[in-house]
Amino acid sequence: MPRGPGPLDRLLKVSRIYLEPGVRESARGREILERWPDAEQVEVASHQHIPGLFGNEGNVEAWNRIKGSTLVLGVKKTLSFIANDRSSDFIAPSTANGCVMACAYCYVPRNKGYANPVTVFVNIDRIQEAIRKHAHKRGLKLEPNTVDPHAWVYDIGCNSDCAADAAISDNVRDLVRLFTTLPNAKASFATKLVNRELLTYEPKGRTRIRFSLMPHAPAKLLDVRTSPIAERIAAIDDFVVAGYEVHLNFSPVILHDGWQDAYVELFQQIDAGIGERAKQQLACEIIFLTHNAGLHEVNLRWHPKAEELLWRPGIQETKVSQGGGVNVRYRTGFKGRHVAEFQALLAKHLPYCRVRYAF
Numbered sequence: 001m002p003r004g005p006g007p008l009d010r011l012l013k014v015s016r017i018y019l020e021p022g023v024r025e026s027a028r029g030r031e032i033l034e035r036w037p038d039a040e041q042v043e044v045a046s047h048q049h050i051p052g053l054f055g056n057e058g059n060v061e062a063w064n065r066i067k068g069s070t071l072v073l074g075v076k077k078t079l080s081f082i083a084n085d086r087s088s089d090f091i092a093p094s095t096a097n098g099c100v101m102a103c104a105y106c107y108v109p110r111n112k113g114y115a116n117p118v119t120v121f122v123n124i125d126r127i128q129e130a131i132r133k134h135a136h137k138r139g140l141k142l143e144p145n146t147v148d149p150h151a152w153v154y155d156i157g158c159n160s161d162c163a164a165d166a167a168i169s170d171n172v173r174d175l176v177r178l179f180t181t182l183p184n185a186k187a188s189f190a191t192k193l194v195n196r197e198l199l200t201y202e203p204k205g206r207t208r209i210r211f212s213l214m215p216h217a218p219a220k221l222l223d224v225r226t227s228p229i230a231e232r233i234a235a236i237d238d239f240v241v242a243g244y245e246v247h248l249n250f251s252p253v254i255l256h257d258g259w260q261d262a263y264v265e266l267f268q269q270i271d272a273g274i275g276e277r278a279k280q281q282l283a284c285e286i287i288f289l290t291h292n293a294g295l296h297e298v299n300l301r302w303h304p305k306a307e308e309l310l311w312r313p314g315i316q317e318t319k320v321s322q323g324g325g326v327n328v329r330y331r332t333g334f335k336g337r338h339v340a341e342f343q344a345l346l347a348k349h350l351p352y353c354r355v356r357y358a359f
Contacts, residue, residue: 007195008167011100011225012068016040018050019073029073029122032169036071047074047119059114060301064225067100071168072119079130081154086357087210087249087285088155088188089147090134093127095171096120097159101192102224104299104306105252105289107325108159114298118160124171128178135185146356148186153208154179157189163209164193172198179206190249192226194235199242209239210249210285213270215262218254222306229266233273240278248353250346251287254309255330255338260345267349279352286342286358288335291316292327 014036021043023029033041044050050072053059059066082091098108098118109116121127131154138152147153156162156175166172179187180203188208198209211232214222219229239246248270253259274282289310296311316328329335339358346353 006167006197007193007227008100008164011164012071012168014039014071015069016042017071017073018042018044018047018053020044020047020075022075023073023122026075026122028124028169028171032071032073032120032122039071047072053115053117055114057114060298063115063298063302064102066115067102067117067225070115070117072098072117074119074121075123076121076127079127081130081134084155085145085147086359087147087190088153089141089145090152090154091158092131092134092154092156092187094121094159095124095127095156095175096162096165096168099161100164101161101226102303103192103226104222104224104303105254105291105295105310107290107292107295109295109298118165118168120165120169120171122169124169124174128174131175131178131185132182135182138184140184151186151206152184153186153188155189156187157191161191161193162189163191163195163198166195166198173201176201176203176207180204182206186245190251192223192232194227194231196235196238198244199238201242203243205243205245208245208247210247211236212249212251213266214250214252214254215259215266217262218256218309221309222254224303230269230273233270236274236278240275240281245281246278247356248282248284249287250284250342252289253286253338253342254289255312255315256309260341263342263345264349267346271350282350282352283354283356284346285356286339286346288330288339288359290319290321290327290329292325 017039079093084091098116100118141152162172186206190210190212192212216229236246291310299307317331319329321327
């Protein structure tokens with residue numbers, strides 16, 4: 001799988017690859033292994049239970065080093081679809097989980113413990129076939145909803161960042177091309193990385209990219225190892241021209257002194273930075289911060305300054321999420337007022353940006 005310089009060159013220098021039995025039997029698995037021929041290969045029984053990695057509390061201090069040097073390859077066993085009514089109609093079986101980036105608020109590490117390297121699943125053919133069959137069974141979408149008026153939308157990057165995954169393997173390219181053959185379905189994923197290789201994928205309007213944005217100052221503190229906010233905004237027009245549907249993901253919205261002025265500045269940057277074609281198709285989702293006590297404890301070990309923004313017990317309360325996890329969010333009532341204020345600011349400064357949902 002020959003590749004030129006890519007967006008992960010500074011982020012991922014693989015020296016160790018953990019792999020499940022069966023990875024070497026897969027064409028995709030062999031392609032990835034051939035890309036890093038000098039990396040140590042360690043066979044493990046399961047990508048979910050790697051001795052000395054996920055369960056080792058001492059790994060917290062090496063959080064970013066592990067992300068930048070370790071890759072896990074597995075075979076996806078459970079090909080299930082989860083109904084969703086926000087970013088997508090369904091969450092598709094993931095082709096990866098974990099991430100080479102290190103956003104301090106990311107929910108994926110809550111399930112992994114003390115390390116969160118990227119895991120890539122090599123049985124892409126089975127995943128594609130499962131999506132194809134699922135979309136076929138759904139038939140036409142007869143009733144429009146806030147996700148999309150016509151197509152069933154599948155989130156293909158719920159547990160990872162597909163723009164980053166695309167720099168590791170061709171799984172994302174294969175999925176983008178799959179959805180060009182499904183007349184009743186679209187792919188969707190959120191990203192914080194500008195990977196211009198995706199501009200060559202010819203999505204033909206069947207993949208929605210959601211660029212995640214927040215004001216510059218908190219992004220610099222919290223969006224560790226990601227593309228700068230200005231670079232993400234500057235990429236929007238190019239992705240629209242390349243055939244992607246491009247939406248914005250204001251997530252997570254983090255409340256702090258002066259947050260209103262910071263978002264007004266961000267909205268002005270967006271308005272000045274994108275063209276008319278992008279504006280005509282623009283929509284967004286607004287997601288206020290959800291945090292977690294376990295992740296808070298992990299972050300205190302490797303990025304304590306982030307927790308000064310994220311962990312605010314005086315204005316937060318315990319909640320049970322859709323997935324059943326016990327997390328913390330801004331207090332009921334308090335949050336509602338700020339969601340309404342955010343939407344009013346957005347309507348004033350980006351009146352053409354339709355809100356798909358806000359919570």
